[in-house]
Amino acid sequence: MLDCALKTDKLNLYYGAFHGLKDVDFCVYRNAITSLIGPSGCGKSTLLRCFNRMNDLIDDVAVQGTILVNDEPLAGIDIIELRKKIGMVFQRPNPFPFTVRENLVYGLKVHGYNKRRYDEILERCLKAVGLWEDIKDKLNTPAMSLSEEMKQRLCVARVLTVEPEIILLDEPCSALDPIATLKIEELMIELKRNYTILIVTHNMQQAARVSDYTGFMLLGDLIEFGETSKIFTSPADERTDGYITGRFG
Amino acid sequence: MSSNKAVFKERIIKQILTAFAFSSLLFLFLIFAFILVEGLPLFYKAGVKNIIFGMKWAPTRGFFGIFPMIVSSFLVTFGALVIGGPLGLGCAVYLAEYAGRQQKMFLKPALELLAGIPSVVYGFLGVLYIVPFIRTFFGGSGFSLLATSIVLGIMILPTVISISYDALMSVPRSYREGALAMGSTKWQSTWRVVIPAAKSGILASCILGMGRAVGETMAVIMVAGNALKIPGGLLDPLRTLTSNIALELSYASGDHRLGLFSTGVVLLFIIMVLNYFANFVIRRTVIK
Numbered sequence: 079m080l081d082c083a084l085k086t087d088k089l090n091l092y093y094g095a096f097h098g099l100k101d102v103d104f105c106v107y108r109n110a111i112t113s114l115i116g117p118s119g120c121g122k123s124t125l126l127r128c129f130n131r132m133n134d135l136i137d138d139v140a141v142q143g144t145i146l147v148n149d150e151p152l153a154g155i156d157i158i159e160l161r162k163k164i165g166m167v168f169q170r171p172n173p174f175p176f177t178v179r180e181n182l183v184y185g186l187k188v189h190g191y192n193k194r195r196y197d198e199i200l201e202r203c204l205k206a207v208g209l210w211e212d213i214k215d216k217l218n219t220p221a222m223s224l225s226e227e228m229k230q231r232l233c234v235a236r237v238l239t240v241e242p243e244i245i246l247l248d249e250p251c252s253a254l255d256p257i258a259t260l261k262i263e264e265l266m267i268e269l270k271r272n273y274t275i276l277i278v279t280h281n282m283q284q285a286a287r288v289s290d291y292t293g294f295m296l297l298g299d300l301i302e303f304g305e306t307s308k309i310f311t312s313p314a315d316e317r318t319d320g321y322i323t324g325r326f327g
Numbered sequence: 328m329s330s331n332k333a334v335f336k337e338r339i340i341k342q343i344l345t346a347f348a349f350s351s352l353l354f355l356f357l358i359f360a361f362i363l364v365e366g367l368p369l370f371y372k373a374g375v376k377n378i379i380f381g382m383k384w385a386p387t388r389g390f391f392g393i394f395p396m397i398v399s400s401f402l403v404t405f406g407a408l409v410i411g412g413p414l415g416l417g418c419a420v421y422l423a424e425y426a427g428r429q430q431k432m433f434l435k436p437a438l439e440l441l442a443g444i445p446s447v448v449y450g451f452l453g454v455l456y457i458v459p460f461i462r463t464f465f466g467g468s469g470f471s472l473l474a475t476s477i478v479l480g481i482m483i484l485p486t487v488i489s490i491s492y493d494a495l496m497s498v499p500r501s502y503r504e505g506a507l508a509m510g511s512t513k514w515q516s517t518w519r520v521v522i523p524a525a526k527s528g529i530l531a532s533c534i535l536g537m538g539r540a541v542g543e544t545m546a547v548i549m550v551a552g553n554a555l556k557i558p559g560g561l562l563d564p565l566r567t568l569t570s571n572i573a574l575e576l577s578y579a580s581g582d583h584r585l586g587l588f589s590t591g592v593v594l595l596f597i598i599m600v601l602n603y604f605a606n607f608v609i610r611r612t613v614i615k
């Protein structure tokens with residue numbers, strides 16, 4: 079049996095009176111890429127942000143139901159530990175306005191890593207995202223001077239520094255051009271060996287290319303969830319079929 | 328109404344408004360011209376060095392040294408910054424990062440009120456409370472560098488707070504989210520990410536606060552003691568450039584009067600330099 083790194087059971091979320099997630103039963107399998115697709119505003123980001131409790135930052139959010147992280151209830155996990163274990167990459171690359179190096183050691187400082195390990199960790203993470211060769215002599219340049227694609231890679235590297243198990247990516251390629259997008263996709267497939275990945279995308283081709291499992295959402299419901307090949311070739315629900323064949327969305 | 332008439336009216340209104348706008352420039356020019364015309368001749372007559380580096384101010388006897396006042400102005404400005412800077416930044420950080428809607432709702436108007444209180448009131452409170460406090464607990468007359476720094480430190484708070492607050496608020500939300508998503512605490516993300524990201528604006532707020540402190544007159548006269556020497560310590564009295572002008576102008580004549588204008592020239596210069604730096608820092612932020 080496949081095991082779930084992340085699992086939800088009857089998950090409901092309300093933004094005030096607005097019902098954002100409706101009875102969502104979802105699972106993110108270990109060492110695989112799971113993608114969430116669906117039209118804009120259907121709750122993909124909302125669901126993703128439940129797993130590292132980023133919705134806590136918003137006033138007036140109520141969550142009901144169960145979320146399990148490695149079979150442990152999320153509610154019982156210290157939020158600092160949770161966010162260290164579950165890293166997140168955002169829609170727009172958001173490196174801090176400091177040097178490349180300062181971006182990468184931020185998490186290490188915050189989590190009290192030994193200074194002597196910094197260089198080794200930096201190199202490992204930059205290599206993992208394929209930036210090492212390009213950037214090893216530019217560690218002290220401002221991160222803002224990098225190209226958008228390199229910024230996004232840097233953000234992935236920044237997440238990797240604190241040794242997460244799971245990486246959440248919220249439309250990580252929406253600010254990138256098609257070539258950069260393909261490169262980030264290759265990176266995700268590369269990372270799958272060591273990490274569990276959940277990616278939100280409104281780009282169906284992207285979901286088809288990179289993910290092993292796909293969930294289709296609509297108006298807060300998880301309509302269908304299963305192996306990517308199955309979702310894209312013989313969806314069980316006609317709404318899924320409608321979406322992937324481009325009849326709406 | 329014919330459209331011709333409407334167009335004519337529009338044009339007149341525009342011209343009147345333009346004239347209003349440029350009148351402020353005219354006033355600025357007049358102030359500069361006036362101070363320079365009155366103030367510069369004495370620099371020729373008495374010598375730049377004797378004025379700027381002269382230790383003795385006895386204008387009726389031909390001594391126009393304002394060095395102690397220049398130093399004093401810098402000292403109180405620095406003192407104000409030491410007190411008002413951290414306090415103001417702390418308040419701005421609280422407002423921008425921690426305060427809820429309700430706290431903001433009464434703190435922000437309170438700050439605007441603080442900015443609107445006339446400086447004589449600050450001086451008055453300084454004389455009534457701060458000066459006696461210093462006299463009782465630290466010694467001396469109480470009229471001192473320390474008293475002046477405290478009063479000015481409070482007076483620059485609105486400037487420091489409002490500009491730092493704007494700088495903090497303009498830090499993109501995505502930096503905060505990025506920091507928090509890495510597993511940092513609120514304070515870690517504030518201290519290590521948000522404040523450094525806003526540092527240019529915070530620096531600008533301090534420089535503008537310094538500009539306010541250098542120029543403040545009334546409150547300073549009331550608590551500084553106005554002695555004509557460089558203060559040897561925190562508890563010594565002093566006289567700033569602005570106080571010098573305000574204290575003596577009413578009875579000065581001849582070269583004495585010109586000496587006060589020379590004091591004004593130096594003051595103007597200091598304020599221009601501060602403004603230049605503030606603008607420089609602000610522009611650099613905007614471009615970035």
Ligand SMILES: Nc1ncnc2c1ncn2[C@@H]1O[C@H](COP(=O)(O)OP(=O)(O)O)[C@@H](O)[C@H]1O
Pocket residue numbers: 093096098116117118119120121122123124125136
């Ligand atoms: N902070 C919020 N407050 C209120 N409603 C929100 C908030 N964030 C998102 N929503 C609503 O929740 C729904 C889902 O949003 P989101 O998860 O961002 O969609 P997606 O990522 O699929 O485009 C949308 O209808 C949106 O309007």
Ligand SMILES: [Mg+2]
Pocket residue numbers: 122123124248249
């Ligand atoms: Mg989204």
